[in-house]
Amino acid sequence: MLTKAWHTDTLFLQAHVTGYEESVTISAYQGTLLDAVRMRKRDLTEISKTWAGDIGEVDSNLLKPLADIVRDLNWTGGGELEMIRDANDQLWLLEWNPRFPAWIHGATIAGHNLLACLVAGVTGVKPMDSLMGVSKEFTRVVLEIPVKKSFPLAPLPEPFAGGMGHSMKHPSGLLAFAEKLHARMPINDSQACTGTHLADLSRPTLSDTMEADLNSLTASILNLPTPCYVFMPRTAEYLFGKGAEAAKFASTEQIHIQHAYSIKTNPDERLLRAALDAGFLAEAISPLEVARAIQVGFHPEQIILNGPGKWWRKENLTTQTLKAVFCDSVADLRRVVEAVNAGALSARNVGIRLRTPNISSRFGIPVNTPEVFDRLLEAIQYLPAGIDFGVHFHMASSNMGVNQWMHLFNSMVLWCRSIEKLGGKSISILDIGGGWFPDDWEEGSVERFQSVVGVIANQLPDVRELISEPGKALAQPSMAMATRILEILDHEPGEPTEVVVDASIAELPMCTFYPHRILHMAADGHWQPLGNGNVQLLGRLCMEHDIIASQVHLPQHAKAGDLLVFCDAGGYDKSMSYVFGHGQ
């Protein structure tokens, strides 16, 4: 990373030394040291540049070797040795700059006009001494001056489209002001101010199916060893069913919307079956995932194979015809074409995954240079006749926001149009990926699909099938994580602020990526959603960063052994969880 940033492969790394910054600045002419000063930084800018300093004489034991170096180098000009002085008064050299520093006038103020010395060395003209020795300390100031008419200010460079540009410093953080306000009106006083406790205002809401799922679990969950994942069957059935309905509703005679469940989101058999029962396809990123889908009951023609490593463990890949294979590179496309031609692979559709220009991604074929775009158009020519062509793109809307995603979709449609027109292949299947956050998916997904279908019908008239992958939106709310309070830490009298639970970042690896709804089981067996408060929920692991929730309001009657449930743990929390701290 450093090599890339500095455009060099000859980096010189130094150990960090704690201390004060000072420097020695010299003026030399043809190998003769004319003058030198020591400057200690007394005030710094945000990037450690000198804002004020004091000027002193250079130690005599440093002057001699300095003069020798200047002589040996036959140095002419300025120079600055930047150093750190540590607590033991030891000087450590940082670097030698081959020029005068920006604060050089500060040395003149202190009686050492190093620039004039150099000019005098060259010309023999003696320097004026009007400013000499006014003060040993100097400071820099900001000064507004009128701009000369002959050198007007340049126009403002426009921020890159969608970037923050000049507006990025606003609104001001006003952190000190915020702290003062907080001190005057802490969270717990909000009750007195508004009559409503913040914890009540921020208490999460649950869908009817989640409430029903949790209530039906109340008895059985008491005997479960924790931490453990809890499947929410009503929620899963409702979400997958609603997704299927939305697809059916927004489909047209021309374009059939088909959801595909991304197996990697959570390969739990119950979720795969929910997807299968709702009429979803399965999207796999490896032959092992293809085998898993077939094992659960998907027909090979209901499976899409995707991703950059789709040939890993290829001995497990079915020889039956797949629904679609999307290629992650031009080389991958050539490999697939060869395999299809040789009869080693069979798929109804073969397509490409496009890398999203302007949005950083490691996946798909980049089209940000005309050369790669040309190569892609050329490779498409070799697709076997009789196999439909498709295009896939994927960028999680949860990473970029729904509006940005819609622009990305429109931009990808434009690329598809060009590919169709110039590559000579009609696109019959378009896979728009997924990565929807559950709330975004719930709100307006039918309207969004209708809008998307309208654009496709208008711009890509040969598309017959639109694939969407809402795995995260459906799986995430369909499982929860049950955990027990191990200890309420009482370091100080008053309300506790730290509570240790038996779950950890190993079971909730996404705990810091998005808020999880948390519930506490009250003594009467009812689940109470927890709002905002002052408690941190600490994981069981001896890891500093094992903090699975912050700013949680825990009921006063909560005690060790009580059950908590983290909702929204059925997506990547489950599939990316790992074994840690189990002694094996």
Add this chain to the structure above:
Amino acid sequence: MFLDTVNNITLEQAVDEPVYAPWSYFPYTDLVHHGCDCCRKAKAWLEAMDFSQLNNASIFTGPRWLLTQYAWGPSIYPMYWCEAVKKKTLDCGALGVLARACFNARGLTCFPLQLVQQYNLEATQHWASRWNEEKSSTHWLREYVMYHEGAAVLQDDNTLKLWDASSGWWLNPDVTTGYGGVRAVRIHTPAGTSVHGYPWGKHTLRANEWTLISTE
């Protein structure tokens, strides 16, 4: 800038003629189309890239991304579309053509823009030296002014914004003297467009003829 055969032109300029006089009949730059897929691919790539880079911002956003793709520098003409998009360096004329193509593809009305801007002798001599090193024409330079190209974008209220594609900024209509000041402008509009001219700041730019912005 088409006349790449004109090299080592003198930088001197006459004092008694309008500042745009050396370029009175000078055509704005255009790229040549082979009439086949190579150039169609180039244009399609440019338009799709521009839309992707727009990133959900207003379609009136300048295509500043072009400067991350192409450095400003000498170009040799004639230049084909399929060549232009693959270059590392493009001059103001070629960058202006690409910018116009981007604006037009977004559905905006955009005209070719010719400018005369004031600079100083140090700047013009430096550029002359650089262009001469590349054996490219210096016809665009005089002692204290330079000929420049860009894109004039028509806004909803029928006023113009002038995009300097070589710098990635909108030209300031209030800066008409001094270093970088706009001294003269010519926009090229198709037949049948406004005969009254188009407002640019407090100026009115007549169509298809040079408008003197400042005489200082």
